[in-house]
Amino acid sequence: MDSDEGQRTRCVGGIAHDARGRLLLVRRGKPPGQGLWSVPGGRVEQGESDERAVERELWEETGLRVIVGHLIGSVVRPAPVGVFDIHDYSCQPIGGTxxxxxxxxxxxxxxxxxxxxxxxxxxxTEGLADALTSWNVLPR
Incomplete structure (x- = not known):
């Protein structure tokens, strides 16, 4: 095992649908995945819960306030050093623009x-369609 593979960076994502069944996505403006579409999310800051990280990331990336629900699924993706350990949660938008x-x-x-x-x-982003398909959370 390469020594870098042991470093895991905990990340979260928010999977939100609107009343019409559309899925909330963002196009990444920075690496990794710059220019590609994904669910909004990012790194969990030290001392921060997953729920708080999802709320913060969705607010920062989309301007929407959300109620965070249950864990939908997790994936591991390559990172510049080690891997991103990503946990995606259901979200219900409750405000914002x-x-x-x-x-x-x-x-x-x-x-x-x-x-x-x-x-x-x-x-x-790599693996997004497969993960959303396997979790049965694709847009309608």
Whole structure:
């Protein structure tokens, strides 16, 4: 095992749908995944709970306030050093105005047709479509 593989960076993501079944996505404005679409999220800060990190990340990246629900699923992705250990939670938007912020270049509610187009054009972060499919949380 490479020594870098042992370093795990805990991250969270928020999976939110609107009343029409569209999925909240952001286009990354910075590495990793710059220019690609993903669920909003990021690193958990030291001493921060997953729930608080999800609330903070969604506010910073999308301008939306959310209630964080249950853990939907987890994935491990390569990081510049070690791996990102990502835990994605269900979220219910309760306020705010959708706008990109922090390291998000764009933020949007994406329907099934748009999601499929992003996937065909390889504009989704690695493994996103497979994870969302296996968790049964794709947009409608």
């Amino acid at each position: 959708l706008r990109p912020g922090d390291d998000a270049a764009e933020a949007a509610w994406v329907d099934a047709e748009t999601f499929a187009t992003l996937e065909r054009r390889n504009l989704l």
